[in-house]
Amino acid sequence: MDTGYQANPDVKILPAQTAGKIYLKNGDSIAISPQDTVMSLATLPYNLTKGNDSLLISTPKGGKMAVLLPDGTKVWMNAETKLDYYETDSLRQVRLIGEAYFEVAKKYFSSGELSQVKPFNVQTGNIHVTVLGTHFNIKANKSLSDFRTTLYEGKVKVQQGERQIILSPGEEAYINIGHIQRRTIDTEIGNALKDGYFIFNSEPLSVIMEDISSWYNVNVVYLDNEIKSEKFEGMLSRNSRLKDIINVLESTGKVNFKFKENTIYVDKKQSK
Numbered sequence: 001m002d003t004g005y006q007a008n009p010d011v012k013i014l015p016a017q018t019a020g021k022i023y024l025k026n027g028d029s030i031a032i033s034p035q036d037t038v039m040s041l042a043t044l045p046y047n048l049t050k051g052n053d054s055l056l057i058s059t060p061k062g063g064k065m066a067v068l069l070p071d072g073t074k075v076w077m078n079a080e081t082k083l084d085y086y087e088t089d090s091l092r093q094v095r096l097i098g099e100a101y102f103e104v105a106k107k108y109f110s111s112g113e114l115s116q117v118k119p120f121n122v123q124t125g126n127i128h129v130t131v132l133g134t135h136f137n138i139k140a141n142k143s144l145s146d147f148r149t150t151l152y153e154g155k156v157k158v159q160q161g162e163r164q165i166i167l168s169p170g171e172e173a174y175i176n177i178g179h180i181q182r183r184t185i186d187t188e189i190g191n192a193l194k195d196g197y198f199i200f201n202s203e204p205l206s207v208i209m210e211d212i213s214s215w216y217n218v219n220v221v222y223l224d225n226e227i228k229s230e231k232f233e234g235m236l237s238r239n240s241r242l243k244d245i246i247n248v249l250e251s252t253g254k255v256n257f258k259f260k261e262n263t264i265y266v267d268k269k270q271s272k
């Protein structure tokens with residue numbers, strides 16, 4: 001019986017391209033195309049980006065974007081990411097769903113006769129990240145079942161309710177049974193998103209396939225739910241063909257894939 005499955009993914013499935021939208025507070029939007037490299041919002045008219053009104057930036061499935069925020073902060077956004085930015089006289093605030101790498105610009109404001117660094121805060125769900133340094137990565141899905149803040153330079157404070165953790169470079173805050181915890185990570189390999197890699201460090205297949213689904217704009221169907229919790233390690237270029245990523249996962253002998261149009265079917269490798 002012909003099931004219609006293919007052994008290899010469609011060659012038209014490509015890695016994420018530069019794409020997204022920037023929604024301005026006057027109701028207009030700017031569409032980003034693959035020809036754009038870094039979209040500078042620092043050059044937009046003052047009345048469109050400043051004040052308590054939000055500046056919303058989003059990338060679609062299969063899209064990515066690098067933007068320069070009005071304060072000079074550079075952000076690399078992963079696929080399927082929403083970033084809501086606003087700035088007041090004494091605060092810079094970001095609400096984030098998805099994944100982004102931040103290089104935060106130092107900005108000062110006057111408080112009486114003193115000049116202070118204007119705080120840069122990132123909120124994702126009920127978790128608040130206060131930037132005490134500059135270079136860090138945040139990944140958070142809507143349910144916060146997959147959350148991590150990784151610090152590369154400076155310091156950040158991660159707060160969830162009454163619990164707070166101050167990270168030093170080479171440390172990561174993550175969710176474990178609903179609560180933030182701390183662990184040490186290897187930052188020598190660089191930042192996966194900014195430097196263009198998938199880095200899987202004993203990640204469950206469900207998390208890996210979520211990343212692949214967003215990056216390559218494909219759907220994922222599990223034919224065996226047990227395989228979701230199987231863990232994998234590896235480092236692969238984000239510019240790889242989907243077939244090359246699949247080949248590496250299949251080479252472990254744990255998992256098998258088949259394809260139909262824009263959908264990947266995931267199954268446990270059957271022992272002969």
